[in-house]
Amino acid sequence: MKKFIQKLTILGMALALVACGGKKEEEASVIKIGSVLPLTxxxxxxxxxxxxxxxxAQEEINKKGGINGKKVEIIFEDDEAKPASSASVTQKLINNDKVISIIGAVNSTCSIADGPIATQNKIPMITPVSTNPKVTTQGGEYVFRACFIDPFQGKILSKFAIEDLKAKKAAVLYDVGNDYSKGLAEFFEEAFKEAGGEVVASETYNTGDSDFNAQLTKISALKPExxxxxxxxxxxxxxxxxxxAAGIDAVFLGGDGWDxxxxxxxxGEAINGGYFTNHYSPDDTASQVVEFKAAYEKKYNEVPSSYAVLAYDAANVLFAAIEQAGSTDGEKIKDSLKNIEYQxxxxxxxxxxxxxxxKGAVILKAKDGEQKFVKNVKL
Incomplete structure (x- = not known):
C-alpha cells in the first residue's frame, strides 16, 4: 500500500509539472495587454x-498570426470614468494580470491619474482620446497618445469661429472640475482673445450638475454670437x-467630446446647427478610412465614432511598436514607440x-441627427 501511495504521489507530481509547463508554454505564446475604459x-x-x-484591431492582428508569432490577449477593465477607479484597475492590470502595456484611459482626468503609475512600473501606455496636455507631461516618458491635444483643438475652434462664422463675441460654459472641459475652454479663450475676439462671459458649473439656468441667464443678456x-x-x-429655452440663439461650438x-x-433639435472639432470624418474617402469603416460596420452594424477609430489606431500603433521592438520588455517597447512612424x-x-x-482635425456639423463633414483644418 505504501509503495502504491508513493507511486500515486510521483504520478501526481509529474502531472502537475506537465500542467504547469503547459500553462507556462501557453502564457509564453500570448501577449497580454490591458485596456482601461469607462464601460459604465x-x-x-x-x-x-x-x-x-x-x-x-485584436481580431485582425490575431488573424495574421499575432505579433512575432504570439497571440494578443486584451484584458479590459472598467474605470467608470472616475480617476480613483482608473488608478486602481491600472494597478490591478500591472500587478495581478502582468500586462506588458496599457491602452487607455479615455477621460483625461483618468489618464492623468494612470500615467505616473504606468511610468513608475515601466509599462508603456497609449491613450486613444485623452486630449489634455497634462496626460503626457505629468504622466512621464512611458505615456503616449493617438489624438491631437487641447491647445490645438482650442485654436481650431477659435479659427473656425472667427474666420468661418465671422464671430466677434463668444461666451464659454464649462465643467470646472473636469480637466478636459476646463482645459479646452481655457485654450479656446486664449486663442480667441489673441485673434481679436471678445469673450463676454466665462461661466462654470460642477461635474454632475443638470441645471444651468443661472449661468445661461447671464450669458443670454450678453448676446454672444x-x-x-x-x-x-x-x-x-x-x-x-x-x-x-433661455432665449440664446448663438451658434454652439465644442470639441471631440460631442462625438x-x-x-x-x-x-434633440436644440443641438442642430452646432459645430465641433473631431479627429476624423466617416465621410472621408481616403482608402484607409473606407476600409476601416467597412470592417467596423460589418462587425458592429454601426458607423464608427472617433473614439472607435482612435482606439483602433492606438492599438495598432502599439502592436507595431511591440513587433518592431522584437520584445515584450517595457523599455524596449517605449523606445520603439518614440521612434515609430505609422500610417x-x-x-x-x-x-x-x-x-x-x-495631426490635423476636421470640423463637423450637427444636423438632423447626423454629423455632417464641413472641412479639414490645419494650423
Missing part, C-alpha cells in the same frame, strides 16, 4: 466604442436645450518630444 457611467458610449475599435460648450455629449445636450449618437438623443486611419502618427502626434 456617464460616458459609457465612449468606452464601448473604444472597446469595439480595440477588439477589431457663439457659445462654447466643452463638455461631453450627455451634458452638452442638456445645456443646449436649456440655452435655447456620440447620443448627443442627438439628449439634445493610421486618422493620419500618419509620429510622436513629438512630449509623445503627442502631430
Amino acid at each position: 457611467g456617464g460616458v459609457a458610449a465612449f468606452g464601448q466604442a473604444s472597446k469595439n475599435g480595440i477588439l477589431l 457663439v457659445l462654447i460648450l466643452t463638455d461631453y455629449y450627455n451634458t452638452v445636450g442638456l445645456i443646449a436645450k436649456q440655452a435655447r 456620440s449618437p447620443d448627443l442627438f438623443n439628449v439634445g 493610421a486611419v486618422t493620419g500618419k502618427i509620429k510622436f513629438d518630444e512630449d509623445r503627442n502626434p502631430i
